[in-house]
Amino acid sequence: MKARALPILLLLALVVTMAALIQPFVVDYRERSQADRIVQHYQRVEAQVRALTDEQGEFGNCDGLRAKVGEAALRFDEVILDVGFEPVELGERLGYRPVFVVCGAVGTPHALSVARYAQQRFAAIDRIESGPIVRDSAVAFAAPLGAPDRIACLAPPTTLPRLCGRGHVPSDGPNAG
Template sequence: MKSRPLQILLALALLVMTLALAYPMYVDYREREISAEIVERYREIESRIRAHLDDAGESADCAALSAMVDGRALQFDGVTVDIGFAPVELGARRGYRPVFVVCGATGQGHALDVARYAHRHFAAINRIEAGPVVRDSVVGFAAPLSAPDHIACFVPSPELPRLCGRTYPPTKGEDAG
Protein backbone atom coordinates (compact mmCIF):
# COMPACT_ATOMS: atom_id res chain seq x y z
CA MET A 1 0.00 0.00 0.00
CA LYS A 2 2.81 2.40 0.78
CA SER A 3 4.34 2.02 -2.68
CA ARG A 4 1.13 3.12 -4.48
CA PRO A 5 1.29 6.81 -3.35
CA LEU A 6 5.01 6.82 -4.13
CA GLN A 7 4.34 5.57 -7.67
CA ILE A 8 1.67 8.22 -8.19
CA LEU A 9 4.01 10.92 -6.89
CA LEU A 10 6.81 9.67 -9.15
CA ALA A 11 4.50 9.63 -12.19
CA LEU A 12 3.30 13.14 -11.38
CA ALA A 13 6.89 14.39 -11.02
CA LEU A 14 7.79 12.83 -14.37
CA LEU A 15 4.78 14.50 -16.01
CA VAL A 16 5.71 17.91 -14.56
CA MET A 17 9.32 17.56 -15.76
CA THR A 18 8.14 16.58 -19.25
CA LEU A 19 5.84 19.60 -19.42
CA ALA A 20 8.60 21.87 -18.12
CA LEU A 21 10.85 20.72 -20.97
CA ALA A 22 8.16 20.73 -23.67
CA TYR A 23 6.63 24.15 -22.95
CA PRO A 24 9.63 26.28 -24.05
CA MET A 25 9.85 24.25 -27.27
CA TYR A 26 6.15 24.86 -27.92
CA VAL A 27 6.53 28.61 -27.30
CA ASP A 28 9.50 28.76 -29.69
CA TYR A 29 7.54 26.80 -32.31
CA ARG A 30 4.55 29.16 -31.95
CA GLU A 31 6.77 32.27 -32.28
CA ARG A 32 8.33 30.88 -35.46
CA GLU A 33 4.90 29.98 -36.82
CA ILE A 34 3.56 33.51 -36.24
CA SER A 35 6.63 35.05 -37.89
CA ALA A 36 6.09 32.78 -40.91
CA GLU A 37 2.46 33.96 -41.03
CA ILE A 38 3.70 37.56 -41.06
CA VAL A 39 5.94 36.81 -44.05
CA GLU A 40 3.08 35.04 -45.81
CA ARG A 41 0.76 38.00 -45.18
CA TYR A 42 3.46 40.35 -46.48
CA ARG A 43 3.68 38.36 -49.72
CA GLU A 44 -0.12 38.45 -50.16
CA ILE A 45 -0.27 42.20 -49.58
CA GLU A 46 2.78 42.82 -51.78
CA SER A 47 1.27 40.90 -54.71
CA ARG A 48 -2.07 42.70 -54.31
CA ILE A 49 -0.45 46.15 -54.21
CA ARG A 50 1.96 45.41 -57.07
CA ALA A 51 -0.94 44.14 -59.22
CA HIS A 52 -2.91 47.29 -58.42
CA LEU A 53 0.07 49.51 -59.29
CA ASP A 54 0.60 47.60 -62.56
CA ASP A 55 -3.06 48.10 -63.50
CA ALA A 56 -3.76 51.58 -62.15
CA GLY A 57 -0.29 53.14 -62.13
CA GLU A 58 0.37 56.09 -59.87
CA SER A 59 -2.38 57.12 -57.51
CA ALA A 60 -3.05 60.65 -56.35
CA ASP A 61 -3.87 59.70 -52.77
CA CYS A 62 -1.89 57.24 -50.63
CA ALA A 63 -4.99 56.48 -48.57
CA ALA A 64 -6.42 54.54 -51.53
CA LEU A 65 -3.53 52.08 -51.30
CA SER A 66 -3.95 51.75 -47.52
CA ALA A 67 -7.65 51.03 -47.98
CA MET A 68 -6.78 47.98 -50.09
CA VAL A 69 -5.55 46.20 -46.96
CA ASP A 70 -8.10 45.09 -44.41
CA GLY A 71 -7.06 45.96 -40.85
CA ARG A 72 -7.71 42.39 -39.72
CA ALA A 73 -4.94 41.28 -42.08
CA LEU A 74 -2.48 43.28 -39.99
CA GLN A 75 -3.24 41.82 -36.55
CA PHE A 76 -0.73 39.40 -35.07
CA ASP A 77 0.02 38.17 -31.56
CA GLY A 78 1.32 41.41 -29.98
CA VAL A 79 3.40 42.35 -33.02
CA THR A 80 2.51 45.67 -34.64
CA VAL A 81 2.22 45.28 -38.40
CA ASP A 82 1.16 48.22 -40.57
CA ILE A 83 1.23 49.67 -44.07
CA GLY A 84 3.12 52.94 -44.32
CA PHE A 85 4.57 55.13 -47.04
CA ALA A 86 8.22 55.99 -47.55
CA PRO A 87 9.22 59.10 -49.50
CA VAL A 88 10.65 58.66 -53.01
CA GLU A 89 12.55 61.24 -55.05
CA LEU A 90 13.01 60.64 -58.77
CA GLY A 91 14.76 63.74 -60.02
CA ALA A 92 12.29 66.60 -59.66
CA ARG A 93 9.37 64.24 -58.98
CA ARG A 94 8.52 63.44 -55.39
CA GLY A 95 6.04 60.96 -54.07
CA TYR A 96 5.60 57.96 -51.82
CA ARG A 97 5.80 54.19 -52.07
CA PRO A 98 4.17 51.64 -49.78
CA VAL A 99 6.14 49.72 -47.16
CA PHE A 100 5.18 46.92 -44.76
CA VAL A 101 6.18 47.92 -41.21
CA VAL A 102 6.80 45.34 -38.46
CA CYS A 103 7.45 46.19 -34.80
CA GLY A 104 7.80 44.08 -31.67
CA ALA A 105 8.87 45.29 -28.25
CA THR A 106 9.25 44.01 -24.70
CA GLY A 107 6.12 44.14 -22.61
CA GLN A 108 3.95 42.84 -25.47
CA GLY A 109 3.95 39.11 -24.66
CA HIS A 110 6.14 37.24 -27.13
CA ALA A 111 6.12 40.12 -29.65
CA LEU A 112 9.86 40.80 -29.40
CA ASP A 113 10.83 37.20 -30.19
CA VAL A 114 8.24 36.96 -32.98
CA ALA A 115 9.60 40.19 -34.50
CA ARG A 116 13.16 38.83 -34.27
CA TYR A 117 12.16 35.68 -36.15
CA ALA A 118 10.26 37.78 -38.72
CA HIS A 119 13.35 39.99 -39.12
CA ARG A 120 15.42 36.88 -39.87
CA HIS A 121 12.84 35.66 -42.40
CA PHE A 122 12.75 39.02 -44.19
CA ALA A 123 16.56 39.25 -44.15
CA ALA A 124 16.77 35.76 -45.69
CA ILE A 125 14.57 36.88 -48.60
CA ASN A 126 16.42 40.22 -48.84
CA ARG A 127 13.35 42.35 -48.10
CA ILE A 128 14.49 44.75 -45.36
CA GLU A 129 14.59 48.50 -46.00
CA ALA A 130 17.39 50.72 -44.72
CA GLY A 131 17.18 51.83 -41.10
CA PRO A 132 15.93 48.78 -39.17
CA VAL A 133 15.79 49.08 -35.39
CA VAL A 134 17.22 45.95 -33.77
CA ARG A 135 17.89 46.24 -30.05
CA ASP A 136 17.57 44.14 -26.90
CA SER A 137 14.14 45.60 -26.13
CA VAL A 138 12.74 46.36 -29.59
CA VAL A 139 12.83 45.10 -33.18
CA GLY A 140 11.33 47.23 -35.95
CA PHE A 141 11.83 47.18 -39.70
CA ALA A 142 10.10 47.91 -42.99
CA ALA A 143 9.87 45.81 -46.16
CA PRO A 144 9.10 47.24 -49.61
CA LEU A 145 5.70 46.66 -51.17
CA SER A 146 6.75 48.16 -54.51
CA ALA A 147 9.96 48.83 -56.40
CA PRO A 148 12.25 51.32 -54.62
CA ASP A 149 12.33 53.59 -57.67
CA HIS A 150 8.56 53.62 -58.22
CA ILE A 151 6.27 56.42 -57.05
CA ALA A 152 2.95 54.89 -56.01
CA CYS A 153 1.13 57.99 -54.76
CA PHE A 154 1.59 61.74 -54.36
CA VAL A 155 -0.61 62.97 -51.51
CA PRO A 156 1.20 61.90 -48.36
CA SER A 157 -0.35 59.76 -45.73
CA PRO A 158 -1.13 61.74 -42.56
CA GLU A 159 1.78 59.97 -40.86
CA LEU A 160 4.94 58.37 -42.09
CA PRO A 161 5.28 54.79 -40.90
CA ARG A 162 6.65 54.33 -37.42
CA LEU A 163 9.22 51.74 -36.40
CA CYS A 164 8.31 51.23 -32.76
CA GLY A 165 7.79 54.94 -32.20
CA ARG A 166 10.52 56.17 -34.55
CA THR A 167 9.93 57.89 -37.88
CA TYR A 168 10.79 55.85 -40.97
CA PRO A 169 13.09 56.59 -42.66
CA PRO A 170 15.23 57.88 -39.77
CA THR A 171 15.81 61.61 -39.66
CA LYS A 172 19.40 62.83 -39.92
CA GLY A 173 19.86 63.22 -36.17
CA GLU A 174 18.17 59.95 -35.28
CA ASP A 175 20.17 56.78 -34.70
CA ALA A 176 19.09 54.21 -37.29
CA GLY A 177 19.62 51.25 -35.05
Protein backbone atom coordinates (compact mmCIF):
# COMPACT_ATOMS: atom_id res chain seq x y z
CA MET A 1 0.00 0.00 0.00
CA LYS A 2 2.86 2.38 0.86
CA ALA A 3 4.53 1.57 -2.44
CA ARG A 4 1.50 2.84 -4.38
CA ALA A 5 1.02 5.94 -2.23
CA LEU A 6 4.40 7.45 -3.06
CA PRO A 7 3.95 7.48 -6.87
CA ILE A 8 0.43 8.86 -6.45
CA LEU A 9 1.68 11.66 -4.19
CA LEU A 10 4.50 12.44 -6.62
CA LEU A 11 2.05 12.57 -9.51
CA LEU A 12 -0.27 14.81 -7.51
CA ALA A 13 2.63 17.11 -6.60
CA LEU A 14 3.64 17.27 -10.27
CA VAL A 15 0.10 18.17 -11.34
CA VAL A 16 -0.18 20.91 -8.68
CA THR A 17 3.22 22.31 -9.66
CA MET A 18 2.29 22.36 -13.36
CA ALA A 19 -1.01 24.08 -12.57
CA ALA A 20 0.81 26.71 -10.52
CA LEU A 21 3.25 27.32 -13.38
CA ILE A 22 0.55 27.50 -16.06
CA GLN A 23 -1.95 29.67 -14.15
CA PRO A 24 -0.26 33.06 -14.84
CA PHE A 25 -0.20 32.29 -18.57
CA VAL A 26 -3.90 31.41 -18.54
CA VAL A 27 -4.75 34.65 -16.71
CA ASP A 28 -2.61 36.68 -19.13
CA TYR A 29 -4.29 35.02 -22.13
CA ARG A 30 -7.74 35.75 -20.66
CA GLU A 31 -6.88 39.42 -20.06
CA ARG A 32 -5.52 39.85 -23.59
CA SER A 33 -8.62 38.17 -24.98
CA GLN A 34 -10.82 40.60 -23.01
CA ALA A 35 -8.81 43.51 -24.47
CA ASP A 36 -9.49 42.17 -27.97
CA ARG A 37 -13.21 42.06 -27.11
CA ILE A 38 -13.05 45.74 -26.09
CA VAL A 39 -11.61 46.60 -29.52
CA GLN A 40 -14.48 44.66 -31.11
CA HIS A 41 -17.00 46.59 -28.96
CA TYR A 42 -15.35 49.82 -30.11
CA GLN A 43 -15.57 48.85 -33.77
CA ARG A 44 -19.28 48.03 -33.44
CA VAL A 45 -20.04 51.28 -31.60
CA GLU A 46 -17.95 53.28 -34.08
CA ALA A 47 -19.87 51.79 -37.03
CA GLN A 48 -23.17 52.47 -35.27
CA VAL A 49 -22.28 56.11 -34.49
CA ARG A 50 -21.05 56.74 -38.03
CA ALA A 51 -24.26 55.27 -39.45
CA LEU A 52 -26.39 57.39 -37.10
CA THR A 53 -24.56 60.62 -37.88
CA ASP A 54 -24.55 59.90 -41.62
CA GLU A 55 -28.26 59.11 -41.56
CA GLN A 56 -29.53 61.76 -39.13
CA GLY A 57 -26.84 64.43 -39.34
CA GLU A 58 -26.17 66.47 -36.23
CA PHE A 59 -28.12 65.61 -33.10
CA GLY A 60 -29.66 68.44 -31.12
CA ASN A 61 -28.08 67.18 -27.93
CA CYS A 62 -25.52 64.56 -27.05
CA ASP A 63 -27.94 62.66 -24.81
CA GLY A 64 -29.94 61.71 -27.91
CA LEU A 65 -26.89 60.26 -29.64
CA ARG A 66 -25.80 58.36 -26.54
CA ALA A 67 -29.32 56.95 -26.11
CA LYS A 68 -29.27 55.69 -29.71
CA VAL A 69 -26.03 53.81 -28.99
CA GLY A 70 -27.72 52.16 -26.01
CA GLU A 71 -26.51 50.52 -22.83
CA ALA A 72 -26.24 47.04 -24.35
CA ALA A 73 -23.43 48.15 -26.67
CA LEU A 74 -21.47 49.44 -23.67
CA ARG A 75 -21.98 46.51 -21.30
CA PHE A 76 -18.73 44.81 -20.33
CA ASP A 77 -17.67 42.79 -17.30
CA GLU A 78 -14.12 43.85 -16.55
CA VAL A 79 -13.84 47.56 -17.36
CA ILE A 80 -16.10 50.58 -17.77
CA LEU A 81 -17.02 51.42 -21.36
CA ASP A 82 -18.86 54.64 -22.14
CA VAL A 83 -19.56 57.18 -24.85
CA GLY A 84 -18.18 60.57 -23.90
CA PHE A 85 -18.14 63.84 -25.81
CA GLU A 86 -15.35 66.27 -26.60
CA PRO A 87 -15.89 69.87 -27.68
CA VAL A 88 -15.29 70.71 -31.34
CA GLU A 89 -14.85 74.19 -32.75
CA LEU A 90 -15.22 74.58 -36.51
CA GLY A 91 -14.83 78.25 -37.29
CA GLU A 92 -17.88 79.92 -35.76
CA ARG A 93 -19.65 76.63 -35.04
CA LEU A 94 -19.37 74.90 -31.68
CA GLY A 95 -20.45 71.37 -30.92
CA TYR A 96 -19.34 67.99 -29.66
CA ARG A 97 -17.98 64.80 -31.12
CA PRO A 98 -18.32 61.35 -29.55
CA VAL A 99 -15.45 59.33 -28.12
CA PHE A 100 -15.33 55.76 -26.82
CA VAL A 101 -14.11 55.83 -23.23
CA VAL A 102 -12.36 52.85 -21.63
CA CYS A 103 -11.52 52.82 -17.93
CA GLY A 104 -10.19 50.17 -15.59
CA ALA A 105 -9.39 50.79 -11.94
CA VAL A 106 -8.23 48.87 -8.92
CA GLY A 107 -11.06 47.25 -7.03
CA THR A 108 -12.36 45.16 -9.92
CA PRO A 109 -10.43 41.93 -10.51
CA HIS A 110 -8.29 42.12 -13.65
CA ALA A 111 -9.75 45.52 -14.69
CA LEU A 112 -6.41 47.29 -14.56
CA SER A 113 -4.61 44.65 -16.61
CA VAL A 114 -7.42 44.38 -19.15
CA ALA A 115 -7.49 48.18 -19.57
CA ARG A 116 -3.70 48.26 -20.00
CA TYR A 117 -3.83 45.59 -22.70
CA ALA A 118 -6.74 47.41 -24.37
CA GLN A 119 -4.74 50.65 -24.33
CA GLN A 120 -1.87 48.84 -26.05
CA ARG A 121 -4.28 47.43 -28.67
CA PHE A 122 -5.80 50.84 -29.39
CA ALA A 123 -2.34 52.41 -29.61
CA ALA A 124 -1.30 49.70 -32.08
CA ILE A 125 -4.21 50.61 -34.38
CA ASP A 126 -3.59 54.34 -33.79
CA ARG A 127 -7.01 55.05 -32.30
CA ILE A 128 -6.16 56.74 -28.98
CA GLU A 129 -6.94 60.37 -28.35
CA SER A 130 -4.23 62.45 -26.74
CA GLY A 131 -3.73 62.16 -23.02
CA PRO A 132 -4.39 58.58 -21.93
CA ILE A 133 -4.14 58.11 -18.17
CA VAL A 134 -1.94 55.17 -17.22
CA ARG A 135 -1.33 54.94 -13.48
CA ASP A 136 -0.87 52.25 -10.85
CA SER A 137 -4.49 52.61 -9.73
CA ALA A 138 -6.30 53.36 -13.01
CA VAL A 139 -6.00 53.23 -16.78
CA ALA A 140 -8.33 55.43 -18.83
CA PHE A 141 -8.31 56.57 -22.43
CA ALA A 142 -10.62 57.63 -25.24
CA ALA A 143 -10.83 56.61 -28.89
CA PRO A 144 -12.61 58.74 -31.51
CA LEU A 145 -16.02 57.63 -32.77
CA GLY A 146 -16.07 60.18 -35.56
CA ALA A 147 -13.91 62.52 -37.58
CA PRO A 148 -12.17 65.25 -35.56
CA ASP A 149 -13.60 67.93 -37.85
CA ARG A 150 -17.23 66.79 -37.67
CA ILE A 151 -19.80 67.92 -35.13
CA ALA A 152 -22.09 65.09 -34.04
CA CYS A 153 -24.22 66.96 -31.50
CA LEU A 154 -24.81 70.58 -30.60
CA ALA A 155 -25.69 70.61 -26.89
CA PRO A 156 -23.52 68.93 -24.25
CA PRO A 157 -24.77 65.83 -22.45
CA THR A 158 -26.87 66.44 -19.35
CA THR A 159 -25.89 63.19 -17.64
CA LEU A 160 -22.58 62.75 -15.90
CA PRO A 161 -20.13 60.28 -17.39
CA ARG A 162 -19.54 57.03 -15.55
CA LEU A 163 -16.86 57.36 -12.94
CA CYS A 164 -13.86 55.13 -13.25
CA GLY A 165 -13.84 52.64 -10.40
CA ARG A 166 -17.30 53.57 -9.07
CA GLY A 167 -20.66 52.09 -9.88
CA HIS A 168 -22.61 55.22 -8.98
CA VAL A 169 -22.19 58.95 -8.47
CA PRO A 170 -22.39 59.92 -4.78
CA SER A 171 -25.22 62.40 -4.28
CA ASP A 172 -24.24 63.93 -0.96
CA GLY A 173 -22.04 63.43 2.05
CA PRO A 174 -18.28 63.62 2.43
CA ASN A 175 -17.60 61.81 -0.87
CA ALA A 176 -19.90 63.96 -2.99
CA GLY A 177 -18.51 65.76 -5.96
